[in-house]
Amino acid sequence: MSELLLMCIIGGHRAAIPAIRVQSVIEIEEITPIPGVPSFILGLTALRSQALTVIDCSAALGFESCGDITERRAAVVDVEGHLYALLVDEAYDVGEARSEPVDVPGGFGPGWQAAARGMVETDGGPAVLIDVEVLVKGRVAQAA
Amino acid sequence: MMDDLLADFVAETREMLEASGGEIVAWEADPTDRTRLDTIFRFVHTVKGNCGFFDFPRLEKLSHAAEDALAECRAERREPDSTLVSAVLAIIDRISEMTDAIGAGEEFPEGGDDALINALQPKETIDIVGELASAKTDHLTAEISDDPSTPKTARTSVQRSIRLSTELLDEVMKGVSDMVLARNDLARRLREAGDQPGIDGPFDRLSAILTDVRASITRMRMQRLEHLFTTFPRLVRDLSTELGKQVMVDFEGGEVELDREMVEMVRDPLTHIIRNAIDHGLEGPGERLKTGKREIGLLKFAARQAGNQITIVITDDGRGIDTDRLAAKAVAAGIYSQSEVDEMSERRRHYLIFEPGLSTAEQVSSVSGRGVGMDVVRANIERVGGSIAVSSKPDEGTSFFLRLPLTLSIIAALTVSSGGQRYAIPRSYIEEIVFGSSDHVDFADAGDRRLVTFRGKRVPCLSLGHILGTEANDEVDWKNTTLVLIRLATDDVFALAVDRVYDHEDVVVKPIAPAIMETGLYAGTTLLDDGRPMMLLDLPNIAQTHRLVNEMRSTARVAEQNQVEQRKTLPVMLFLGLDGRRRAVRLELVRRIDTVSRDALDIEGARAQAVIDGSIFTLVGHEFGALPEEKCRLLRLSDAECEIAYIVREVLDAANINGEIVPSNDEPLIEGTTLIDNGLVPVIDGHALFAVHRPTDRGCQPLSCRLPTDSEWVRTILEPLVEAAGYRISTDESEETDVAIRLAENAAEVFGPARRVIHLRPEPEVGENDLGSIYRYDRDALLAALKQARTGTRA
Missing domain, CATH: 3.30.565.10 (Histidine kinase-like ATPase, C-terminal domain)
Structure with a gap:
């Protein structure tokens, strides 16, 4: 199987989002903040008259928020009918997985572990395959 | 329920009729065409099945007969010919007619069915069938026009209904929603561009049409x-x-x-x-x-x-x-x-x-x-x-x-802002909008709860910034806020303080991600006319979180108590203090109102006293301002044992407190504040007042006075005067009173013990028997005597 993956950097590390889940990659111009929400939710942004919930992936995994959002790219995914923009440090091209997702002995470290479906080999080296469902719920961030 | 199912049945039958219309024509052209035959068979079969369910015996009989005949053909036991085709078509026409009648809720005229069914029989001669086939239409038409109860016009105005998939409906709805957004955007741009008569007119029309369309779409979504x-x-x-x-x-x-x-x-x-x-x-x-x-x-x-x-x-x-x-x-x-x-x-x-x-x-x-x-x-x-x-x-x-x-997805909303960001509030919750700076709006605190008084009501007040956690309550500049009075479905009312109120707008609400939902602050999201997202506030939830809803625990008890208090109206007397401020005192505390001259007041250091009608009273209220130059109005307050004189600038009116008295801890002698005629009025704390000012000596313990018991004059004239002078009228025969007043005319009356006796004579002139007596209408002398008795007693 060669699953297509959107290669990106989250919290300074290589990560991969299943490309089949990604509707598009956008550059976020403006975010409407939502008071009262957990910090990994940056707010809402509008895309073609639809509101997307902007998730700071770094924060969702329990890392420092990467702060400045300008020029940053986000992957648009649909989880249970809700659209999310997953803001990553950097987003690259779509690449093929060169292996099945596998566990790494000792795990991926706190944060990563809960939201990771495993490690995949890619052309650019190993990457953590992100579980989008877990990520948008922010369970990791809340537990941390 | 039946109605809906019927409507479904009628719609389905019509749908099939329409769909098979072409098939029927094709079959007529070539009766041996097997596919056409199957289609028509399926139609009558379905109709038959549905009829049985609805108890339409005539329809069932017709469709059953046609089904039987067609089944024969399908089983190749019978060759379909034009006779059969005509007969089947006649039945299908009749089914269509009947269905229309059902859809319009009318009775279909009796008779004619058997002839149609007979026409299906293969043994019938061509003549008869031909007659029937050609007579069919006329026959029906005649029936219809002959029967006044089924006017043809009613038949043609049959409400047509079709079935749509809900997905399609949602898609249309979404399209219309987006059109509304586009319209709003355009409207904003037009506003910015200023008056453009050539464009504004058509735009308004477009806008109105869109509103209508949306209303229709909304109805389509109704079930x-x-x-x-x-x-x-x-x-x-x-x-x-x-x-x-x-x-x-x-x-x-x-x-x-x-x-x-x-x-x-x-x-x-x-x-x-x-x-x-x-x-x-x-x-x-x-x-x-x-x-x-x-x-x-x-x-x-x-x-x-x-x-x-x-x-x-x-x-x-x-x-x-x-x-x-x-x-x-x-x-x-x-x-x-x-x-x-x-x-x-x-x-x-x-x-x-x-x-x-x-x-x-x-x-x-x-x-x-x-x-x-x-x-x-x-x-x-x-x-x-x-x-x-x-x-x-x-x-x-x-x-x-x-x-x-009524609906989830489009709501009339009010746009408000807090912390530079806009939020939508469903308009159905909004009772009123007032400015915090308005005259008839008063803010008050009860503990940590901010209250606002408006239109005779005291309601809890929350700032939106505080709710959202962007601003602390004590940072709020209340006077500069706009208050949105919210009435929830539970009839609980609270005021929401926002920075500014913008437009009324119809917004299309879209669901929000679960993680945002978890905050309990938002019910959905919508897009502003410039395309930016805006959150819709979840007011019922917010009210619950802040314990503003009646049924919620703990606040419920307070609410119950309030209800009890509200039922009890409390009569009070309103007055202006020496500082010109309006205050209220419970009417039951006020014994009477006296006017004394400035000289009757004696204030020295912490001691303040007033002499009223020869009695000395502790004076309060003077600390609020300068004493009047001549006449001083005093409220004589009594706790049944002891009296205090409360100096006021002006006595205003009696009033009833219907609302609650909100406790206040800041002013020690104020029980709390309440609302009278839309104004906040502090209520004097009688208990605290007497606790502080109750004289330690017996100074205001009233002296006792014995009066003759058998005189009408004494009861009506003298007794009030003596009482006003600060005496207690003794009715105890054996008690040794401080003073006794005796009337000269019944000097023989047996009298109880008294330390001092004042004699009153009926005539102004002093007679020889009543030396030392006082003329009964010589008020000053009488009061002087009473005062002398007091000072004598004290001395």
Whole structure:
């Protein structure tokens, strides 16, 4: 199987989002903040008259928020009918997985572990395959 | 329910007729065409099946006959010829006619069916069939026009209905929603561009059309509650059988329409209420008979539309909510203490049913389960912007009242801002909008709770910034806020302080991600006319979180107390203090109002006294301002034992306090503030006043005075005067009074002991028998004597 993956950097590390889940990659111009929400939710942004919930992936995994959002790219995914923009440090091209997702002995470290479906080999080296469902719920961030 | 199914039947039949119209023509051209034959066979077969379900014997008979004839052909036992085709087509035409009549709710004229059926018979001669076939149309037409009860015009104005997939509907809805957004955007740009008569006119028209279209689309999304109700009899039957109970279901208001989505949202909560009612509410037949009820329990659904709200009431005539058991469980579960439960009103106890984890069932049954229940029901109802209430009487039954908004997705909203960001508030909640700087708005504090007084009401006030956690309450510049008065479905009112109020706008609400939902602050999101997202506030939830809803724990008790206080009106006297400020004192404390000269007041250091009619009173109220130059108005306040003179600038009026008195801790001698004629008025704390100013000596302990008992003049004229002079009229024969007043005319009267006696004479002239007496109308002399008696006694 060669699953297509959107290669990106989250919290300074290589990560991969299943490309089949990604509707598009956008550059976020403006975010409407939502008071009262957990910090990994940056707010809402509008895309073609639809509101997307902007998730700071770094924060969702329990890392420092990467702060400045300008020029940053986000992957648009649909989880249970809700659209999310997953803001990553950097987003690259779509690449093929060169292996099945596998566990790494000792795990991926706190944060990563809960939201990771495993490690995949890619052309650019190993990457953590992100579980989008877990990520948008922010369970990791809340537990941390 | 029947109506809807019928409409479906009619629609389906017409649909098939339309679809098979071409087939019929093709079949007529080539009766041997097997595919066409099959299509037409399927049509009459379906019609036959449906008719049986609806009890249309004539339709069934016709379709059955046609089906039989066609089945023969399909089985190749009969060769389809033009005769048969004509006969079948005649029947199909007749079915179509009849269906239209059903759709229009009319009776189809009797007769003619047999001839059509006979025409299907292969033995018939061509002549007859031909006659029938050609006569068919005329015959029917004649029938129709002959019968005045089925005017042809009515037939042609049959309401046509089609079936659409809900996805398509949603798509259209979404399209219209986006059009509204585009319209709003365009409107904004046009506004910015200024007046453009050539464009504004057409734009307004476009806008109006769009509004109409959207209204129609919204109606398309509406569904009769019947759709929901139809599923309940089965549920009730299954449950009651399982539990060995007999239940009758009654529906009312099934014609009320609700947004399709909303119908789905309330399905589970209603189902749960039904389960609860049958499991816990309704008794078994034996128990019912014992209590003199009908063996069969009644479960009643009533729906009603009022404005843009729907009320659904679910009533059972069961045993009612066992509040004692509920309360005991609440205590056992540690939700409330016994004393808290004891303090609760019965109504409040009913609401325990909405507490998480309370189930009244003795045994956990498979039906209602472990009290998973009413708390979830309530949460679900509130999630869609509705509310739920309960009322119950022992042995009479229980009612649940559901209030639901009409639609989920488009709401009229008010845009407000806080912290530079905009939020939408559903307009249905908004009672009024006032500026914090307005004259008739007063802010007050009760503990940490900010209150605002407006139109004679004191309501809790929350700042939106505080709710959202962007601004602390004490940072709020209240006077510069705009207050939106919110009335929830529960009739709880609170004021929401926002930075600014913008437009009224119809917004299309879209669901928000679960993680945002978890904040409990937002009900959805919508896009501003410039395309930026805006959050829709979840006011019922916010009110609950801030304990502003009546049924919520702890605030409920306060609310109950308030209600008691509100019923009790408290008469007070309003006056202006020396500082010109309006105050109130409980009327029962005010003994009388006196006017004394400035000289009668003596203030020295901490001691302040007033002499009124020869009596010395502790003076209060002088600390508020300069004393008047001549006349001073004094309120004589009494705690039944002791009197205090309260100096005022002006006595205003008597008034009633209907609202509550909000306690105040800042001013020690003020009981609290209340609202009179839309103004905040501090109420004098009588208790504290007397506690502080009660003289330690017996100075204001009234002296006693004995008066003759058998004189009308004494009672009406003298007694008030003596009392006014600060004496207590003694009625005790044996008591040695400070003073006794005797009338010269009945000098012989036996009198009780007195330390000093004042003699009054009836005539101005001093007679020889009444030396030392005072003329009874010589007021000054009399008062002087009384005063002398006082000072003498003291000395």
